Amino acid sequence: MSFEEYAALARQLAEQRRAGERDAAAESERRRDLHAAADYLHQRLIAQGHRLDQLGRAIGIDQPPAAPTAAPGSAADPATWPGPPPSTGSPVVSGSGDGGSAGAAGVPGQPGVGAYPQVPAIPARLALPTAVSPAGAGVPAQRAAAVDPVVELELARRMADEADRHGQQAELLAQRPALLPTWSPLARAVAVYAACGAAAGVLMLTLVLASGVGLVDGFTLGAWICAGLPALAFFGGYLVLGRWGRPAMVAGTPPRYLPLGFLICFLLVPLGYCGYLLLFRALR
Numbered sequence: 001m002s003f004e005e006y007a008a009l010a011r012q013l014a015e016q017r018r019a020g021e022r023d024a025a026a027e028s029e030r031r032r033d034l035h036a037a038a039d040y041l042h043q044r045l046i047a048q049g050h051r052l053d054q055l056g057r058a059i060g061i062d063q064p065p066a067a068p069t070a071a072p073g074s075a076a077d078p079a080t081w082p083g084p085p086p087s088t089g090s091p092v093v094s095g096s097g098d099g100g101s102a103g104a105a106g107v108p109g110q111p112g113v114g115a116y117p118q119v120p121a122i123p124a125r126l127a128l129p130t131a132v133s134p135a136g137a138g139v140p141a142q143r144a145a146a147v148d149p150v151v152e153l154e155l156a157r158r159m160a161d162e163a164d165r166h167g168q169q170a171e172l173l174a175q176r177p178a179l180l181p182t183w184s185p186l187a188r189a190v191a192v193y194a195a196c197g198a199a200a201g202v203l204m205l206t207l208v209l210a211s212g213v214g215l216v217d218g219f220t221l222g223a224w225i226c227a228g229l230p231a232l233a234f235f236g237g238y239l240v241l242g243r244w245g246r247p248a249m250v251a252g253t254p255p256r257y258l259p260l261g262f263l264i265c266f267l268l269v270p271l272g273y274c275g276y277l278l279l280f281r282a283l284r
Contacts, residue, residue: 037153041160048163055170058248171249179244185255188245193237193261197268200233204269208276225273234265 180188207224210216241256 034149034153037157041153041156044160048160048167051167052170055167055174055249058174174249175247177245177247177254179240185245186257186260189237189241189255189257189260190264192240192245193233193257193264194268196233196237196240197230197265197272199236200229200265200269201272203232204229204273205276208273225270230266230269233269234261237261237265 176182177188180191183191204225207216207221207229211218211221238256238258238261241254245256246254
């Protein structure tokens with residue numbers, strides 16, 4: 001072999017070495033990017049879990065119990081699945097334990113996300129069984145297709161985005177009270193105090209009828225109309241606003257408009273009695 005051939009071979013080997021170093025650097029950069037994306041999704045899922053736990057406690061729902069671990073050797077045990085395990089150097093997302101790919105719940109360092117127990121796992125690409133020869137010698141089953149970590153991380157990111165969207169909707173709903181949720185606080189308070197005053201007016205008519213047949217004397221009737229029934233209407237509206245007019249998630253105590261409620265209740269019942277007297281005299 002001539003010197004020129006040796007030089008050409010040396011240049012070829014040097015080029016192959018540089019190409020291998022470039023490929024190794026690109027692969028290392030790719031793995032670092034995958035690990036960074038997995039860590040970001042990990043932190044994001046933890047934050048979402050804490051926020052969903054707060055929403056659950058606000059509406060009175062306890063955190064669901066953790067899923068039981070699979071027994072060794074069972075069908076849900078990852079060690080018994082067909083196919084080779086992922087390499088230790090690749091950030092491939094492991095299975096979730098039910099035969100599906102883990103998606104957002106299988107990020108490295110996060111064996112199980114408690115805040116997402118209802119999120120369905122993405123179906124895995126199961127291996128197709130092979131036919132058995134007539135002689136009875138079974139051909140080994142095909143191996144499962146390798147999981148692409150980039151695809152799994154993208155699926156996890158989409159699921160996290162969907163969880164953020166549903167979480168924002170839940171927060172908006174939790175900031176609305178159960179009673180008249182689309183009304184403003186002032187309009188809600190006026191409606192509640194007016195309804196309680198109207199209910200007190202019905203009781204007032206009952207007392208007036210009882211006074212007409214001699215069951216209630218005039219002093220008792222006047223005391224209930226001027227003080228008793230308005231006070232009952234006021235405290236009834238106050239309790240209703242505190243029980244059903246308070247959002248599940250609110251900072252501080254929502255306003256109940258006590259002076260306005262006092263004015264409505266202590267004016268509505270006596271005015272109702274005066275209106276009843278005028279109507280009764282007009283009909284006579």
